[in-house]
Amino acid sequence: MAADGYSRAVFEDFIIHEASLLDARRFRDWMGLFADDGTYWVPAVPDQQSPFDKASLFYDDRELMNTRVERLEHPRIHVQTPPSRTTHLVGNVVVEDTGGAKGEYVVDSTLIMVEYRDDAQRVFAGRQRHRLRRHGDSFRIVQKRVDLINCDSAFDAMAVPI
């Protein structure tokens, strides 16, 4: 038992499912996993404390996420012509013992995403933290935070969420 009667596998299954939606480019379904007050955050500073006083690679609330997904579906998104192909690997899953306070859970994992686009392949890697809220017999994401090991480096253009 990892937290509040849920086994680690339940959380692991959920974040693997979340990653698989990105790999399948089912961005709208991916967005649907987020709570209405959910955020997706990829800091641009190691150990960044806040998205409000420093630049971030991504800091999307649901409204911005929707704008981003609309753009990903737009026929003239040049930076996705051709589209990215990605594969995520999620592992080293640790469920923090929060006692399920407020029905929320914190799940840390290691993330590797390999992206191929337009004859070039690159790797993103880091630790991710999902703050999840119980929702029926599954979860909604309150926050997905991805701390890339090279978050403060110069990146070539990125278009798809990590």
Place this chain on the structure above:
Amino acid sequence: MRNGHADEIAKLIEPGRVHRRVYTDPDLFELEMQRIFGRAWLFVGHASQVPNPGDFITTDLGRQPVIMVRHRDGSIHVLLNRCTHRGAKVVNERRGHAQRLTCCYHGWSFDTDGKLAAVPVPEGCADGFDKDAFGLAHAPRAGEYRGFVFASLAAKGPSFEDHIGPVKGNIDDLVDRAPDGELALDAGMHRYAFNGNWKLQVENVLDSYHVPFGHASTVNKDGVQFARREGDRKGATVVEAEKKQTAASWKDRKSFIAGNGHGWTSNTSLDDGKRSSPAFDEYKTALAEKAGAERAKDILTPRLHNSLIYPNMSIMGLNIHVRVIKPIAVDRTEVTIYPIRLIGAPEAMNAGNIRLLNVTHSAASLVQSDDLESFVRVQKGLQSHMTDWVDISRGLGAEEPDRERNATRALATHEMVVRAQYKAWLGYMGEAA
């Protein structure tokens, strides 16, 4: 091109076109590093990045590593980041604080004004070793305007005043927006890179022609872009959706040049007097208290979109930031974008600016990423030898004087600004260093 004879270089630029080699020839790139980045006034950093004595940042001028550091007496020094002993880069952190700058190799340490302070095992120094001659080299010339620090790696050339004079008003436009009259570039940075020549980014910052098509994916079905400033509910109308053509208000935007390759584009009124949010309203009040109601209204009238201070930086007046362009190779460029905090503005106002800048200018942003794709594709397309010339002739001959700014004006969808950049480019490149 290795010799860089003036007459040979002059053949690369014609009134409305540029030879493709200007973007693709590695020998020309080497010449640019000497003749442009080796002597032009380049933006180094902002005083707010080194608020206290001992604070430093490191960056590159062209490809030369430098340190911008504040000394005990409050002065800012631009030092070459190269140990005077055996040549190691002395400071390896991107930013930090130190009493002395100490080389990792043999431990030579330098004061924050560059002077050599101590050498380990001093009894081994050659007879007559003159410590004073071994200080870290200073950039030969440095200048500051309202916190913006520039340096030139050449001892001679146009003065800082001559260089910056025509665009002082553009810096003022930004700094005056801070209720306390001061900016801080301390909100992190966006860093992106692309496989393309540095001038593609320089040209793009003043290019209003590309927006309706290049950024089509950021415009909604009504032809309107998303909001980019705190307090706005929507952005600029870019396309007239029914007619599927560039909006008239977009076509009316103007561009300006004022010598030295500098230029700027005008802004359009976005939310016409309706700009409002709790953070923006509080900011407006704070600004009016400091500057007076009339002056505050004037300051908040949008005039400038991007301002280019040739050759390596731009300032954006819409969602405010400073952009620094760093050439790496003929086909590789790195760019840093600093969000700006307005000192004296409420925290929520600055937070709003920082958040909206993620949307437009991070490597993963909705706007910048499509520009990067265009730059990469230009670099690829220019590998074609069948067409030698890049066309920059839009609006050629349609330029008109602008008395208000002592500048020359054209429509922003014209290419006058690019022609002005190449005039400056020729000025630097046509002369041996």
